Amino acid sequence: MLTTVATLAALALAQQTDTTVPVRAGARLEVNNFGGEIAVKTWSKSAVRVTASHSSRDRITVDASDQVVRVKSESRRGPSQLVDYEITVPAAMALALTGVYTDISVEGSEGEITAETVQGTVKVSGGSGNVSLKSVQGDVTLEKARGRIDLSSVNETIKASQISGDISAETVNGDITLVQIESGNTEATTVNGDVMYDGTMKEGGRYRFSTHDGDLRVSIPEKSNVSVSVSTFNGDFSACFPVQLVGKTKHRFSFTIGSGSGRLELESFNGDIRLCRPGQLAKDKDWRAKNKDWDKDKDHDNDQEEE
Amino acid sequence: MSDTWTNRLSEYLDGDLPATERPALEAHLQGCGDCRTTLAQLRRVVARAQALDDRPPTADLWPAIARHVGVVSLDARRARRRLSFTVPQLAAAAVALALLSGGSAWLMLRRSPVSPASRPTTTRSPILTNVGTYEANPRYAAAVASLERVLAHGRSRLDTATVRVIEKNLGIIDRAIRDAQSALAADPANSYLNLHLAQEMRRKLELLRQAAALAGTRT
Amino acid sequence: MELTTPGVATLRRDLDQTARDAETADVALAASGDGRAFERLYRTHVARIHSLARRMTGEEHADDLTQDVFVRAWSKLSTFRAEAAFGTWLHRLAVNVILARRTTLGTERSRYDDSENVLDGVASRPHTAELSLDFEAALERLPDGARQVFVLHDIEGYRHEEIADLLGIVPGTSKSQLHHARMALRQHLE
Numbered sequence: 001m002l003t004t005v006a007t008l009a010a011l012a013l014a015q016q017t018d019t020t021v022p023v024r025a026g027a028r029l030e031v032n033n034f035g036g037e038i039a040v041k042t043w044s045k046s047a048v049r050v051t052a053s054h055s056s057r058d059r060i061t062v063d064a065s066d067q068v069v070r071v072k073s074e075s076r077r078g079p080s081q082l083v084d085y086e087i088t089v090p091a092a093m094a095l096a097l098t099g100v101y102t103d104i105s106v107e108g109s110e111g112e113i114t115a116e117t118v119q120g121t122v123k124v125s126g127g128s129g130n131v132s133l134k135s136v137q138g139d140v141t142l143e144k145a146r147g148r149i150d151l152s153s154v155n156e157t158i159k160a161s162q163i164s165g166d167i168s169a170e171t172v173n174g175d176i177t178l179v180q181i182e183s184g185n186t187e188a189t190t191v192n193g194d195v196m197y198d199g200t201m202k203e204g205g206r207y208r209f210s211t212h213d214g215d216l217r218v219s220i221p222e223k224s225n226v227s228v229s230v231s232t233f234n235g236d237f238s239a240c241f242p243v244q245l246v247g248k249t250k251h252r253f254s255f256t257i258g259s260g261s262g263r264l265e266l267e268s269f270n271g272d273i274r275l276c277r278p279g280q281l282a283k284d285k286d287w288r289a290k291n292k293d294w295d296k297d298k299d300h301d302n303d304q305e306e307e
Numbered sequence: 308m309s310d311t312w313t314n315r316l317s318e319y320l321d322g323d324l325p326a327t328e329r330p331a332l333e334a335h336l337q338g339c340g341d342c343r344t345t346l347a348q349l350r351r352v353v354a355r356a357q358a359l360d361d362r363p364p365t366a367d368l369w370p371a372i373a374r375h376v377g378v379v380s381l382d383a384r385r386a387r388r389r390l391s392f393t394v395p396q397l398a399a400a401a402v403a404l405a406l407l408s409g410g411s412a413w414l415m416l417r418r419s420p421v422s423p424a425s426r427p428t429t430t431r432s433p434i435l436t437n438v439g440t441y442e443a444n445p446r447y448a449a450a451v452a453s454l455e456r457v458l459a460h461g462r463s464r465l466d467t468a469t470v471r472v473i474e475k476n477l478g479i480i481d482r483a484i485r486d487a488q489s490a491l492a493a494d495p496a497n498s499y500l501n502l503h504l505a506q507e508m509r510r511k512l513e514l515l516r517q518a519a520a521l522a523g524t525r526t
Numbered sequence: 527m528e529l530t531t532p533g534v535a536t537l538r539r540d541l542d543q544t545a546r547d548a549e550t551a552d553v554a555l556a557a558s559g560d561g562r563a564f565e566r567l568y569r570t571h572v573a574r575i576h577s578l579a580r581r582m583t584g585e586e587h588a589d590d591l592t593q594d595v596f597v598r599a600w601s602k603l604s605t606f607r608a609e610a611a612f613g614t615w616l617h618r619l620a621v622n623v624i625l626a627r628r629t630t631l632g633t634e635r636s637r638y639d640d641s642e643n644v645l646d647g648v649a650s651r652p653h654t655a656e657l658s659l660d661f662e663a664a665l666e667r668l669p670d671g672a673r674q675v676f677v678l679h680d681i682e683g684y685r686h687e688e689i690a691d692l693l694g695i696v697p698g699t700s701k702s703q704l705h706h707a708r709m710a711l712r713q714h715l716e
Contacts, residue, residue, distance in 0.1 A: 119466075119468060136517070136521075137468065137472045154472060155472045172479055173475065191479050191507065191510065192483075212483040212487075213479075233490050233499075252497075267499065267503065269487065269503060270486065316705070317705035317708055318701060318705075323686070323701065349709070351715050353680050353708070355715055356681045357681070359577075359661075361573040361574045361577040362576070363576055364589055364592060366589065368572065368589060368593050368596075373561060373565070375593070375600075376597065509560075
């Protein structure tokens with residue numbers, strides 16, 4: 001008797017939807033999930049498969065037209081409860097994924113991606129063209145993407161690796177780590193956090209890294225041609241290789257490497273700026289000695305942090 | 308058929324007819340069916356004019372305007388990238404959030420410190436005139452204040468965790484703003500400090516705007 | 527996680543206020559060079575500005591004028607005072623831009639045609655309902671002066687004294703032009 005009731009209760013809470021719809025090339029996917037998860041994977045079929053775990057009060061609707069496949073949940077009574085989606089799409093399909101209390105993940109995409117959440121993480125592997133990932137309270141992680149990349153968090157970190165293209169990364173209270181980057185145009189700024197860039201410095205490229213309270217660690221490949229300008233109010237500048245400083249003050253100066261065709265701007269109000277060669281930053285002993293807890297996560301959920 | 312009074316009907320309709328002439332016109336109207344008809348027609352024309360709907364141009368004119376408006380910084384260039392999604396549903400969903408805690412003052416929003424004491428004593432560096440006025444700009448202060456009002460209004464629409472995050476990060480930015488302002492007080496012509504202050508103030512406005520969008524719904 | 531929704535009436539009032547406040551922020555951002563914020567302002571106001579341009583000068587020039595208005599607004603944003611409503615400021619700027627351009631747009635029609643029959647030359651027969659022009663199309667066919675006065679007074683709500691200033695005429699002319707426009711448009715109400 002008890003077992004039956006328990007089983008029925010379990011069924012009432014955990015329902016599964018599984019729908020597959022055919023799609024044309026050029027259609028995009030739009031998913032809005034207020035709370036829960038959106039996990040997107042890819043396959044080679046010209047179809048979109050939506051599987052979802054949700055409460056029995058919610059009904060999942062998949063609305064497909066030539067241009068767009070819209071996935072959302074509707075509740076029979078009151079607002080929707082949590083839904084966990086797992087959606088499989090053609091690799092080239094453009095994705096527009098949004099939620100509030102939602103974690104978003106994408107794997108294997110070769111199309112444009114927009115993913116926005118408030119309280120949740122965004123973790124994407126893939127993407128090409130316009131890739132825009134945003135969270136307020138949640139890490140944003142991207143790898144293996146190419147195109148015009150826009151990454152934004154407020155209270156957490158941004159990590160990007162194996163990216164090729166123009167990059168813009170912005171957070172307030174978090175570190176930004178960009179590694180294995182091939183870019184002619186990158187900007188990364190945070191207020192309370194470190195910035196690390198390990199990537200190319202191309203001819204005529206423009207790079208800008210800035211923080212208020214944190215360190216900048218930037219790699220400059222050998223034989224680069226870049227004009228560097230450094231501004232810091234309360235921090236030190238150092239480099240793993242010899243540089244000839246030209247400038248007026250201890251805190252603002254510039255120097256040229258090679259022909260100086262690229263432009264690198266480094267700004268840290270209250271932190272150190274360190275330049276090294278690619279691959280050396282993580283191993284940089286001097287720097288690590290000064291920053292002993294660099295590999296510990298900043299405690300972001302702790303409300304007792306002093307401000 | 309028109310008579311001397313017909314030409315005064317619009318004035319009469321708009322209440323522009325001198326008081327001395329009104330009784331005579333009204334007396335005439337009583338006896339002139341044509342004039343009464345004309346007056347009614349004029350009323351309908353005015354009503355029709357006031358009921359006209361605005362419609363946008365058939366072509367999107369923004370790209371041409373954007374070209375004129377021009378681009379100087381990466382920030383602006385980033386703004387030019389077409390984001391395919393403006394998250395209207397996200398904001399609408401945020402509106403449906405429950406009141407999770409009652410009571411005490413919600414956001415202890417620290418106002419942008421524009422007090423005379425912290426204002427840079429000398430003026431801007433010549434290249435950065437915008438930045439120099441930015442901080443003392445009443446428009447900036449007004450925008451911050453109005454957004455803070457929006458957030459105070461909308462407190463019931465954001466859960467406490469999100470509120471905490473936003474509040475904390477506004478505090479982080481405020482601290483950065485204060486740091487930059489103190490530094491500027493000692494070195495007002497420093498272009499890095501000017502730009503840095505402007506960047507942090509802009510960041511604050513962006514975060515407030517983002518929070519306001521979460522707390523309400525943009526039409 | 528149980529969720530509840532606030533009352534609809536509260537929402538609607540607060541949304542209007544939110545929209546106004548968000549616009550104030552956008553103006554501040556745009557004034558500091560944020561193109562994205564300016565685009566939001568454009569999207570909000572373009573319908574009104576374009577309609578004004580279209581009614582004042584015709585369909586042909588409306589697109590160009592609208593672009594001119596927004597380009598001018600971008601450069602003049604620093605002069606906008608936060609106390610006024612942005613829409614009002616933008617509208618007045620648009621009227622100025624449009625009127626400044628009217629002399630260069632070169633229409634053949636006489637500007638201040640006193641004749642009541644100004645629309646008779648056009649296809650519609652005044653007393654045949656099915657051939658009567660769409661109201662806005664009829665508006666476009668008025669002579670410039672009468673049309674501009676009508677648009678500014680009856681559609682946009684300016685007073686005769688203001689219109690006289692804007693157009694460089696005396697209030698008496700404004701009143702008589704308005705009357706002629708209304709009389710001519712009588713036949714073209716749907």
